[in-house]
Amino acid sequence: MANGNARNIEYITNFSVLFGQVRLLFFAKSREIVGRKEAELEVVRLTTPRDVLQTLLQEYPGLGEISDNIVLSLNEEYLEIDDQQIVLEAGDELAIIPPISGG
């Protein structure tokens, strides 16, 4: 029993090293497509913006129609889609930003 618990704890620890739950925000057309403003998403923590986008498209296939024209922001900073590597923390705020039209 004791051994089993130890293994479980180890598994949980490793899981949180590899994966984290981030908060998604949808705006404008992406909000209309998804039908909600916010969601949670389990993501691989060590990743790239492009992989995050792929994960999003798997979770929300409807976003495919605008996927060439969205960028992501992480904690209120734009991500470059071609950036090599990012590390996401649990609770990070990831926003889907369709083409902007302010002013």
Place this chain on the structure above:
Amino acid sequence: MSGDCSSQPQEEGKGRRMGTDYVDVTEDRLSVEDITERATSPTSGAIGLFVGTTRNNFEGKTVLRLEYEAYMPMAKKKMLETCELVRDKWNVENIVMVHRIGVVPVGEASIVIAVSSPHRKEALEAVHFAIDHVKATVPVWKKEIYGDESSSWKQNKECTWSGSGHP
């Protein structure tokens, strides 16, 4: 002063610079006069002013109304970054930027930017740069609703990830 204009001032605390930055995103009607007043300074000889207003037509279609939404905290952050860039390039005093969101009736102001400076050339150049930079970087979206109740999310030409050939 409309309620929201004074509700969330974000002023810069750097002592080496003259003047303050003030940005806001509000659902209230914008008062050009109040915003200009906020930018006014006795040591400035000019205020550069930009007022963006909503058009009543797009490609022959009648625009009934416009709806704006913002990623509020990031929008304010990007507006403040624009203020920083303005100060890197020009000698200005106060910078005031207020963007309206929610339903904006045709003909009313959606954004007002006012920049005071000792001299007019800098005030005018600064305000021109500021609106261009806001259009390229601040996460705000505009939806036009037409007479036949169809609608369209707009895209700024300054936005680098907008699709070509789209409105």
